[in-house]
Amino acid sequence: MGPDPAGGPVSRQKSWNADPEPLLRVGPGFRLDTVDPDGTPGFAGRKIDGLEALASGASRLAALQERLWAAATAGDQRRVLLVLQAMDTAGKGGIVSHVVGAVDPNGVHYAGFTAPTAEEREHDFLWRVERQLPDAGQLGVFDRSHYEDVLIQRVRGLAEPTEIERRYGAIVDFEDRLVEQGTTVVKVMLHISKDEQRERLGDRLDRPDKHWKFNPADIDERLRWDEYQEAYQVAFDRTSTEQAPWYVVPANRKWYARLAVQQLLLRALEDMHLSWPAADFDVAEQRQRLAAS
Amino acid sequence: MGPDPAGGPVSRQKSWNADPEPLLRVGPGFRLDTVDPDGTPGFAGRKIDGLEALASGASRLAALQERLWAAATAGDQRRVLLVLQAMDTAGKGGIVSHVVGAVDPNGVHYAGFTAPTAEEREHDFLWRVERQLPDAGQLGVFDRSHYEDVLIQRVRGLAEPTEIERRYGAIVDFEDRLVEQGTTVVKVMLHISKDEQRERLGDRLDRPDKHWKFNPADIDERLRWDEYQEAYQVAFDRTSTEQAPWYVVPANRKWYARLAVQQLLLRALEDMHLSWPAADFDVAEQRQRLAAS
Numbered sequence: 001m002g003p004d005p006a007g008g009p010v011s012r013q014k015s016w017n018a019d020p021e022p023l024l025r026v027g028p029g030f031r032l033d034t035v036d037p038d039g040t041p042g043f044a045g046r047k048i049d050g051l052e053a054l055a056s057g058a059s060r061l062a063a064l065q066e067r068l069w070a071a072a073t074a075g076d077q078r079r080v081l082l083v084l085q086a087m088d089t090a091g092k093g094g095i096v097s098h099v100v101g102a103v104d105p106n107g108v109h110y111a112g113f114t115a116p117t118a119e120e121r122e123h124d125f126l127w128r129v130e131r132q133l134p135d136a137g138q139l140g141v142f143d144r145s146h147y148e149d150v151l152i153q154r155v156r157g158l159a160e161p162t163e164i165e166r167r168y169g170a171i172v173d174f175e176d177r178l179v180e181q182g183t184t185v186v187k188v189m190l191h192i193s194k195d196e197q198r199e200r201l202g203d204r205l206d207r208p209d210k211h212w213k214f215n216p217a218d219i220d221e222r223l224r225w226d227e228y229q230e231a232y233q234v235a236f237d238r239t240s241t242e243q244a245p246w247y248v249v250p251a252n253r254k255w256y257a258r259l260a261v262q263q264l265l266l267r268a269l270e271d272m273h274l275s276w277p278a279a280d281f282d283v284a285e286q287r288q289r290l291a292a293s
Numbered sequence: 294m295g296p297d298p299a300g301g302p303v304s305r306q307k308s309w310n311a312d313p314e315p316l317l318r319v320g321p322g323f324r325l326d327t328v329d330p331d332g333t334p335g336f337a338g339r340k341i342d343g344l345e346a347l348a349s350g351a352s353r354l355a356a357l358q359e360r361l362w363a364a365a366t367a368g369d370q371r372r373v374l375l376v377l378q379a380m381d382t383a384g385k386g387g388i389v390s391h392v393v394g395a396v397d398p399n400g401v402h403y404a405g406f407t408a409p410t411a412e413e414r415e416h417d418f419l420w421r422v423e424r425q426l427p428d429a430g431q432l433g434v435f436d437r438s439h440y441e442d443v444l445i446q447r448v449r450g451l452a453e454p455t456e457i458e459r460r461y462g463a464i465v466d467f468e469d470r471l472v473e474q475g476t477t478v479v480k481v482m483l484h485i486s487k488d489e490q491r492e493r494l495g496d497r498l499d500r501p502d503k504h505w506k507f508n509p510a511d512i513d514e515r516l517r518w519d520e521y522q523e524a525y526q527v528a529f530d531r532t533s534t535e536q537a538p539w540y541v542v543p544a545n546r547k548w549y550a551r552l553a554v555q556q557l558l559l560r561a562l563e564d565m566h567l568s569w570p571a572a573d574f575d576v577a578e579q580r581q582r583l584a585a586s
Contacts, residue, residue, distance in 0.1 A: 034519075063389075070505040070506075074505065087506055093397075093399070096397065096398055096399050097355075097397040097398070097399070100398050101394070101397060101398055104386075104389060104390040104394060105389055105390070105396075105398060105401050105403045105434065106386070106390070106403055106405065106436065107392055108398050108403075110398045110399055110401075112399065141398065143399065174300070194357050198583060198586070200363040201583050202580070202583060205576055205579055205580050205583065208569055208571075208572075209569045211569065211570070211571070211576070212363040212366050212367065212569060212570045212572075213363075214572070214574070214579070215574075216574050216579055216582075219579065219582045219583060219586055222583075222586050223586055233422050240425050276501055276502045276504065276505060277504070277505045278503040278504070279501075279505075279507070281507070281508075281509050283498055286498055286507070286509055286512065287495070287498050289509075289512045290491060290494050290495060290512055290515075291496065293491070293515050293516055
């Protein structure tokens with residue numbers, strides 16, 4: 001056997017000078033407007049070091065998820081759910097392809113949430129989300145999520161204020177239940193600046209191969225930037241719990257955002273202390289059967 | 294813009310001396326027992342060349358699937374379905390992680406099929422498969438499939454012979470319908486030798502980190518090797534059609550099997566002649582709105 005890529009924590013690597021988890025975590029008194037979108041909390045290296053760390057973290061992430069999957073085959077109910085929220089162009093897609101993409105497709109459950117369908121609107125807002133939870137052993141990814149129901153729905157007045165109020169509590173109860181049943185919930189807001197978004201939307205407009213990613217509605221949302229920041233602040237205040245905390249990840253530097261989310265996932269998996277399940281058969285006996293076959 | 298990784302066919306690369314598609318395709322008169330599991334049809338290079346070709350094909354595959362996805366956002370209904378069948382240890386899992394794993398998780402729909410549940414058994418055998426078809430723009434992967442219902446079910450007598458007979462026709466009708474509706478169906482049997490399987494099962498028994506992948510039932514199936522080969526032959530005779538052909542991929546060399554399946558997927562996507570969808574908005578007008586925001 002070669003060196004075990006699931007071996008030691010990446011955060012011990014050079015370039016990280018502190019575990020980013022507590023630095024990015026939304027705790028009491030957190031203010032979104034004090035976070036620098038250009039920052040690289042915990043990481044002292046440059047972009048080239050970041051890309052190197054990302055590549056080595058990729059095989060570790062895949063190796064740890066394989067252990068989680070193996071554990072599930074032996075009855076372990078644990079799983080991880082990554083919830084991604086952000087303003088348009090902040091890089092959710094890049095997290096999915098460059099971070100989650102390292103994991104075996106078999107071990108990933110991806111779910112993207114757009115405007116609810118007619119059928120979905122007939123149910124409680126958590127109905128469509130429940131149906132997309134990861135199985136035991138999997139890494140689930142919500143590309144947007146039930147938080148849209150307290151973000152865009154709040155900013156655009158798509159639900160009554162009393163209903164929005166109710167939802168914060170419903171979300172906390174829902175996530176508590178997930179955690180109790182063995183899900184590690186990692187909630188990430190990718191935080192870019194308004195200027196950076198202008199650059200990125202401009203790039204989508206300049207490149208014909210990016211036009212399909214652009215929607216004029218993106219600019220409508222941009223015009224409500226401050227309202228969205230406030231809606232995020234309220235969501236953090238109401239739903240960042242000990243069991244299922246929010247992380248705000250500076251995302252003007254794509255490489256840092258990817259590395260930081262990878263690190264949060266690695267930490268979630270490391271904290272599970274996963275080991276290979278023991279054989280539930282007699283190895284010597286099966287060797288004999290194999291030799292005779 | 295850098296060089297376009299979706300540019301020209303990989304099969305023009307050095308090391309390939311022929312397009313493997315017609316070489317691997319199951320046509321009239323095909324006999325499984327004449328296929329050399331050690332072979333590398335169409336590929337003149339060595340393992341190191343194969344690994345290099347696989348790495349460059351990975352970015353092409355991701356780029357082409359992104360175009361397919363982009364097309365779907367503009368209403369294109371096309372999609373690809375990779376059906377994987379094989380004897381145990383033949384390398385289905387490696388195809389999923391090393392070939393399909395190159396594609397954005399957002400663009401993949403993976404479905405593994407094991408023994409049917411009680412609910413599934415109450416429905417026609419195609420019911421559970423229909424529910425797992427990829428969406429437009431996606432690459433679907435069936436890790437085992439509806440073919441289990443004419444393979445293990447035939448070998449083990451889990452269904453009446455008349456019912457098995459009915460299924461071949463039902464499968465052909467089902468796949469014809471998929472193709473008519475815009476799905477490119479790529480059906481692959483990974484073909485290993487019985488000796489190679491002994492090696493690989495032995496490896497799983499020797500390594501505690503592989504024990505979870507081993508099941509004593511794998512040896513029960515191995516003991517019926519010849520019956521399985523015959524069941525595959527019948528399935529090929531009855532269901533390898535012009536529209537949805539089977540491919541038998543020699544798989545004793547894992548690197549070749551991965552490369553060949555990658556090549557089949559690349560060809561499927563290339564044959565779609567995908568281009569970026571045109572903007573459905575006025576680019577200049579949106580630039581002005583952006584500048585003013």
